Every structure is written in structure tokens, then in C-alpha cells.
Amino acid sequence: MSSSNLYRPLRLGKYELKHRVVMAPLTRLFTDENHVQPPLAVEYYAQRASEGGLVIAEATVVSLELGGGKHTPGIWTRQQIARWREITDAVHANGAHIFLSIDSLEPLADAALSADNRGRQSSEINDGLSLKRCDSPSESLPHVLDEEEVKSTTRAFVQAARNAMAAGFDGVEVGANGYFIYQSLHRHTDKYGGHVESRVRFALEVTTAIADAIGADRVGFRMNPSSAFRMSSLAPEFSCLTQKLRELKLAYIHIIKSHAITNLECDKYEGIKPFLAIWGQSSPVLIAGDFTPDSAKSALDTEYPNSDVALVFGQHFLAVQEAKSSGSPLGSQISELRSLNASFYTGFV
Numbered sequence: 261m262s263s264s265n266l267y268r269p270l271r272l273g274k275y276e277l278k279h280r281v282v283m284a285p286l287t288r289l290f291t292d293e294n295h296v297q298p299p300l301a302v303e304y305y306a307q308r309a310s311e312g313g314l315v316i317a318e319a320t321v322v323s324l325e326l327g328g329g330k331h332t333p334g335i336w337t338r339q340q341i342a343r344w345r346e347i348t349d350a351v352h353a354n355g356a357h358i359f360l361s362i363d364s365l366e367p368l369a370d371a372a373l374s375a376d377n378r379g380r381q382s383s384e385i386n387d388g389l390s391l392k393r394c395d396s397p398s399e400s401l402p403h404v405l406d407e408e409e410v411k412s413t414t415r416a417f418v419q420a421a422r423n424a425m426a427a428g429f430d431g432v433e434v435g436a437n438g439y440f441i442y443q444s445l446h447r448h449t450d451k452y453g454g455h456v457e458s459r460v461r462f463a464l465e466v467t468t469a470i471a472d473a474i475g476a477d478r479v480g481f482r483m484n485p486s487s488a489f490r491m492s493s494l495a496p497e498f499s500c501l502t503q504k505l506r507e508l509k510l511a512y513i514h515i516i517k518s519h520a521i522t523n524l525e526c527d528k529y530e531g532i533k534p535f536l537a538i539w540g541q542s543s544p545v546l547i548a549g550d551f552t553p554d555s556a557k558s559a560l561d562t563e564y565p566n567s568d569v570a571l572v573f574g575q576h577f578l579a580v581q582e583a584k585s586s587g588s589p590l591g592s593q594i595s596e597l598r599s600l601n602a603s604f605y606t607g608f609v
Contacts, residue, residue, distance in 0.1 A: 265560035267479070269312070270570055272544050273477035273511025275357050275430060278312020280560060282546055282571035283577045285361035285433065285482075295321070295334035297343045305347045308577050309356035314570070316433055316480075322420035326413065327365025327440070335362065341427045341572045343364045348428030359431040359480060360424045362417060364440035410452070410462065413440075414469050421470045431478035431511055434467050441466065442484070445497040460501040460523075465605045469474070471508050481505055482514040485535060495534075500535075502538045513539055514572065517549030541568065548572035 270277045288304075291297055309315055320333045334340045344360070351358040421432045435441060444452065444462040452462045471479045485498040505513065515532050532547065539545060547569060551559065556571045 261485050261544055264557045265565060266556060266571070270544055270568060272314065272570070273313075273431060273479075274356075274475075276312070277297035277314055277570065279310070279358070281310075281313060281556075282570050282572045283308055283313070283315045284548055284574035285318050286574055286577065287318050289331040291331050291333050292340060293330075294337070295324070295332060296340050297333055297336075297347065299343075299346075300584050302346045302350050305358070306350035306354055309351040309358070311355035313356045315351055315356055315358045316572075317344075317358060317360045317429070319363045319435055320420075322362050322364055323416045323580075326416055326458050329365055332365065335423045336416075341423055344424070344427035344429070345592070350431075352428070357430045359433050361433045361435050361482065362420045362424065364413065374469045382468045392511075396447050410465075414466050417466050418469050418473045425474055425478075431480065432470065432474070432478040433482050433514060434463075434470060435482050442494075445501070451606065456496050456500045459497050460504060464504050467505065467510075468508060471510065473527075474488050474561040476509050477511050479508075480512045480514055481510055482516070483535075483588065484516040485532065499534060499538060505540055506542045510543055512544045512546055512570075514546040514548065517547060526567050536567075544568040544570060548574070550575075552576075 266281060267279045288301075290301065302571060305315060305317065309401070318333060320335050321327050321329075322334075323336045324334065335344065348358050417434070424432050441463050445459050452458055469478065469480055483498055485495050502513065513535075514534055517532055536545060545568065548561070548571070551571050551573060553576075556573075559571060586592055
């Protein structure tokens with residue numbers, strides 16, 4: 261494997277990667293009631309940082325008002341930022357780079373979140389933001405945003421990106437893999453709905469504002485064109501969005517290949533090559549898609565031998581082991597897994 265293109269360096273935005281194996285943003289849901297990562301998270305990320313590598317930290321909510329469900333990490337208070345700073349310092353000490361995946365769960369916010377928790381943490385960092393909270397159940401379609409909601413949501417994403425910089429991250433990744441920005445592409449009404457160019461407007465405006473705030477070379481964009489996520493195919497929207505994002509000269513684009521996601525049924529739009537063709541050589545492409553060591557070598561050595569491509573791995577960074585509680589396998593409910601010992605969080609290396 262040492263002669264594989266997996267081990268060729270790659271320029272990504274402001275940074276030089278020494279290899280092309282990237283850690284995917286992997287949801288852990290282990291924060292405390294204030295959405296602060298536990299101390300074990302420092303060890304968890306440090307273990308997975310390799311010299312010259314890239315770690316993309318788990319999807320992190322930009323504000324409580326935009327979907328701070330139970331145990332989801334946040335980036336809006338000083339306490340959260342301080343713990344993330346410990347994490348980024350540990351990753352950098354091991355010679356790796358780290359980006360933060362930022363997103364909003366609205367309208368997939370936790371409907372069970374009690375009323376007295378909503379707004380309980382007035383944002384210490386997001387001063388002046390007043391955001392409506394939507395606790396719609398996950399099967400609901402996004403409500404129509406009014407202009408003030410668009411502006412306040414955009415401000416929340418920009419502030420989250422700035423907070424990520426204060427926490428020592430090398431950049432942020434904007435997410436369109438389910439959740440709010442993804443669902444915005446499905447809107448059918450108002451000026452952010454209707455025809456394809458209007459549907460991509462919200463995602464584009466948010467990404468542009470973030471790039472203006474922290475620099476386009478510190479911003480990536482993640483998309484999953486093949487996932488229906490309780491919706492119809494969005495291939496036309498993602499094609500249009502890819503073309504428009506290319507003009508921003510982002511650090512990279514991150515594309516997820518078609519594959520089954522737990523019990524959700526994905527559509528049959530298999531190929532990512534149309535999106536790669538649109539993106540061209542404007543900046544590197546990160547590709548995720550159940551790669552094994554052998555298939556990864558084949559992909560970079562035969563499919564993309566001369567391209568600025570890196571491959572994103574998830575499960576291989578969380579090597580499956582059978583941590584058991586009362587005889588239950590690892591597939592137990594999150595609430596059960598959370599009660600296991602520390603090895604569940606850090607013992608997968």
C-alpha cells in the first residue's frame with residue numbers, strides 16, 4: 261500500500277496533507293446537558309489524528325435555537341469552545357488538521373426537548389441573535405422561512421464558523437447530508453423555493469457568508485446527492501449547487517456515494533461522476549462511500565489517478581468491536597451505549 265496514491269500529498273485550502281485518508285464526521289452524541297463535549301472526546305480525537313492527516317469533527321449544531329437536541333455538540337458558548345480548543349490542540353499536537361462540520365437540525369430538532377430547556381442557554385457568543393425554534397417531528401417538511409429567519413439563520417452559521425476558528429479549528433465543513441440545509445433544497449414555495457436555482461439559494465447564501473467571514477480556503481461543503489432522506493431525488497438541485505459552489509473557490513467539496521443508510525431507503529441515483537465533472541479541478545474532492553483498504557487503493561490508483569481526490573472513511577476509524585451491556589451487542593440503543601465504560605468512546609483503535 262505504501263506506493264498507492266493514498267499516500268501522495270494533497271494541497272487542501274491553506275493546508276498540505278501528507279496522505280489522502282480522511283476521517284469522516286461521525287456522530288457520537290456524548291455531550292453533557294450543556295452540549296459540551298466530555299473530556300474523553302479529547303482522547304477520542306487525538307487517537308484518530310495522524311501526521312499530515314485530516315479529521316472532520318462530528319456534525320455540530322450552530323445554536324440551541326436551531327436544533328440543540330439532547331447530547332448534540334454545540335459551538336455557541338464559551339464552555340463549548342473551550343472544550344473544542346482542547347480537542348483541536350490535541351489533534352494538532354499529533355500533526356493533523358481538523359475541520360468542524362457545522363449544521364442545524366431544524367426542523368429535525370428533538371421534539372422531546374422540554375419547554376424549559378428551550379432557550380435555557382442564552383447564547384454567550386451569539387450576542388444579538390434571536391432565532392425561532394422549530395421542534396417539528398423528523399418526518400415533517402421544512403416550513404417556509406421568512407426573510408428574518410433566513411437572515412438570523414445565516415448569522416448563526418457565520419458566528420458558528422467564527423467560533424470554530426476561536427476554538428482552533430483549521431476550517432469548517434457546511435453540511436447538506438440530511439438536516440436543515442439539505443431540506444432547504446426541497447422547498448417548493450417562497451423565493452427560496454420553486455425552480456432549481458431558487459432552491460439552492462439558501463445553501464449558497466449561507467456558504468458564501470461563511471466564506472466571506474473566515475476565508476473560502478477554510479471552508480468545505482458536504483453533500484449527499486444520492487440520499488432521498490424521506491424525500492425525492494435532489495440530483496438537479498445538487499448539480500446546480502455544485503456549479504455555483506465552484507465559483508466560491510472553496511477548500512474542497514465532500515461527496516457521499518450512494519449506499520444504504522441504516523433503515524432509510526436511498527434512491528437509485530448511483531453516480532457521482534456528473535458532479536465531479538462539474539467541479540472539475542477547481543479544488544480537491546473528498547469522496548466517502550464504504551471504502552475498504554483495497555477498494556480505496558483501486559479508486560485512487562485507477563479511477564482518479566491524476567485527480568485531487570482524497571477518500572473519507574468512517575467505520576474504519578471506529579473499528580467495530582462488541583462492547584456489550586447485559587448481553588447486548590454494539591447495536592444497542594444510544595441510551596444504553598452511553599452507560600458503558602469509557603472504552604466505548606475511545607477504545608476503537
